[in-house]
Amino acid sequence: MIRSVITGTGSALPRTCVTNADLADKVDTSDEWIVERTGIRQRYIAEPDETTSTLAIDAARRALEAAGVEASEIGLIILATATPDHTFPATATQVQAALECGGGVAFDVQAVCSGFLYALATADSLLRTGMATKALVIGAETFSRILDWEDRTTCVLFGDGAGAVVLEAQDVADDGPGILASRLHADGAHKDMLYVDGGPSTTGTVGKLRMKGREVFRHAVVNLANVLTEVLDETGVSAADIDWVVPHQANARILDATARKLDLPAEKVVVTVDRHANTSAASVPLALDTAMRDGRIKPGDLVMFEAMGGGFTWGASLARM
Numbered sequence: 001m002i003r004s005v006i007t008g009t010g011s012a013l014p015r016t017c018v019t020n021a022d023l024a025d026k027v028d029t030s031d032e033w034i035v036e037r038t039g040i041r042q043r044y045i046a047e048p049d050e051t052t053s054t055l056a057i058d059a060a061r062r063a064l065e066a067a068g069v070e071a072s073e074i075g076l077i078i079l080a081t082a083t084p085d086h087t088f089p090a091t092a093t094q095v096q097a098a099l100e101c102g103g104g105v106a107f108d109v110q111a112v113c114s115g116f117l118y119a120l121a122t123a124d125s126l127l128r129t130g131m132a133t134k135a136l137v138i139g140a141e142t143f144s145r146i147l148d149w150e151d152r153t154t155c156v157l158f159g160d161g162a163g164a165v166v167l168e169a170q171d172v173a174d175d176g177p178g179i180l181a182s183r184l185h186a187d188g189a190h191k192d193m194l195y196v197d198g199g200p201s202t203t204g205t206v207g208k209l210r211m212k213g214r215e216v217f218r219h220a221v222v223n224l225a226n227v228l229t230e231v232l233d234e235t236g237v238s239a240a241d242i243d244w245v246v247p248h249q250a251n252a253r254i255l256d257a258t259a260r261k262l263d264l265p266a267e268k269v270v271v272t273v274d275r276h277a278n279t280s281a282a283s284v285p286l287a288l289d290t291a292m293r294d295g296r297i298k299p300g301d302l303v304m305f306e307a308m309g310g311g312f313t314w315g316a317s318l319a320r321m
């Protein structure tokens with residue numbers, strides 16, 4: 001059967017690391033408050049010459065190298081971001097140009113923190129229809145550019161970065177590698193809980209992120225547990241069979257609460273929020289690349305990806321590596 005197989009991963013972070021103590025010099029906050037409420041200890045913040053596309057290009061190059069795939073073989077690029085370099089063209093087309101893999105399909109998807117899950121499921125569908133045989137799926141963000149640095153309730157939570165995977169259509173055995181199932185959801189009724197207060201068609205400005213953290217937290221735990229259960233039911237896999245969960249890294253407490261709801265041991269959850277903070281659409285592929293490169297995730301492992309973000313949007317995918 002034809003499945004979409006993850007054959008390589010890569011990631012990129014900005015040069016500058018900002019610790020909680022660095023932030024406490026500028027904002028009325030403390031390392032203790034941030035660590036206790038979120039688990040975040042530091043984040044990487046883009047310098048002016050670092051943009052969503054430059055981070056995405058670096059992550060994509062590393063993923064291609066890991067997969068042993070030439071840029072010229074890539075026929076599809078889907079880039080998830082809520083912080084594109086420009087309103088248009090899509091940042092994916094800038095990655096395509098920089099890598100010199102012109103001619104194929106390239107577009108952005110916008111599902112905020114769930115963006116990588118949306119991009120992965122879309123790429124999987126397109127590969128299985130034969131639209132392309134090799135794809136780059138990227139999550140890349142520079143959320144530092146849309147943060148209100150005077151608002152301590154939000155600015156301490158986010159960081160910048162990018163992650164990428166190479167996805168290849170392969171004819172595999174039933175118990176072989178590939179994406180086994182994906183489920184995506186959206187509920188636009190909750191816009192005011194997490195949104196950016198600007199945009200080309202409303203204010204003509206980029207705007208700043210606004211969030212009601214407590215309400216987001218409540219919805220996140222319920223929605224994530226539900227979508228994970230859907231994917232498990234669809235595949236007939238039990239939570240105990242999962243080797244690793246690679247979740248969106250919003251907050252250590254959301255990760256703990258979701259794992260508890262599903263009876264998943266904390267040791268199976270890949271956590272990078274302490275080092276990267278919340279990098280929105282980049283967080284899942286950044287965490288995946290971290291756990292691939294340090295040897296935790298191995299070929300044959302069953303890995304669950306999950307994310308929830310503004311919209312609200314949420315989703316999960318199960319893959320065998």
Ligand code: ACO
Pocket residue numbers: 028029030033034037038113152153154156157194211212213214215216217220248249250251278308309310
């Ligand atoms: N430093 C110090 N004090 C702070 C800070 C800060 N950075 N931010 C808020 N406070 C204060 C508040 O002013 C408040 O003080 P008060 O009691 O005197 O009014 C107190 O801390 C508690 O504030 P709450 O907002 O009630 O704190 P809460 O325990 O809910 O934690 C947090 C806030 C961390 C945002 C939490 O609600 C959360 O994690 N929510 C999930 C949101 C999230 O992760 N969003 C990411 C995007 S969506 C996604 O990725 C899933």
